[in-house]
Amino acid sequence: MGAMSDQSDSPLDLLWQEYGTIFRDFDDLSLARWMAQTLGQFKGRVWRYSHPLIGAYRLAAIQGHDRQIWLKRLVSSPHGYTEATCCRAPLLPLLTRDILETGLICQHCSGTAIEFADLPAELQAPLKQWAEEYAPVHAVAHWEDNRRKPIGNYDRAFEQAAVASEKLLGRFGRELVPKLLELYPTVVWEDQDECLEVRPEDIPL
Numbered sequence: 412m413g414a415m416s417d418q419s420d421s422p423l424d425l426l427w428q429e430y431g432t433i434f435r436d437f438d439d440l441s442l443a444r445w446m447a448q449t450l451g452q453f454k455g456r457v458w459r460y461s462h463p464l465i466g467a468y469r470l471a472a473i474q475g476h477d478r479q480i481w482l483k484r485l486v487s488s489p490h491g492y493t494e495a496t497c498c499r500a501p502l503l504p505l506l507t508r509d510i511l512e513t514g515l516i517c518q519h520c521s522g523t524a525i526e527f528a529d530l531p532a533e534l535q536a537p538l539k540q541w542a543e544e545y546a547p548v549h550a551v552a553h554w555e556d557n558r559r560k561p562i563g564n565y566d567r568a569f570e571q572a573a574v575a576s577e578k579l580l581g582r583f584g585r586e587l588v589p590k591l592l593e594l595y596p597t598v599v600w601e602d603q604d605e606c607l608e609v610r611p612e613d614i615p616l
């Protein structure tokens with residue numbers, strides 16, 4: 412699914428745009444109700460970004476954002492969700508490996524919903540430690556020739572990095588992301604690393 416960026420014209424993005432046309436046919440009230448009900452059902456657990464329900468919700472969120480659904484106040488925000496300051500939709504944060512730079516990403520407008528520095532210190536510490544452990548592993552995918560050549564067998568280094576990535580992402584989804592449920596009713600995490608070719612199915616929890 413990649414980062415599922417809304418602008419790209421890659422074949423996969425075009426396919427997702429096609430999937431998303433279903434929500435274009437929803438009127439504003441139906442769309443708002445569908446989103447509010449689905450958010451209610453998400454509550455109380457962490458979700459893989461690759462989960463089909465999250466994928467479906469993301470498509471609805473793109474439509475909802477385009478149509479400013481949450482500003483129209485057609486339905487009340489589902490119980491437990493606060494309003495995101497970025498776009499005033501219910502706060503549904505996404506955690507990614509880039510959390511130190513991007514903070515928590517809003518699933519409605521794709522902007523930063525919460526800066527990393529605004530998280531409680533007791534959550535910042537383990538997340539920072541994890542991200543700093545992950546960064547050099549991820550960097551192997553982007554090594555230039557001057558880093559690759561001395562290694563001799565780059566393919567093996569890449570494969571070792573992918574295995575390390577699977578373990579680290581597993582720990583992320585299993586141990587770290589759930590800690591944020593103390594703050595938010597639902598948390599989504601990116602369960603893949605496209606640069607290291609780590610897929611969701613490579614990360615058992």
Ligand SMILES: [Zn+2]
Nearest residue numbers: 497498517520
């Ligand atoms: Zn937002």
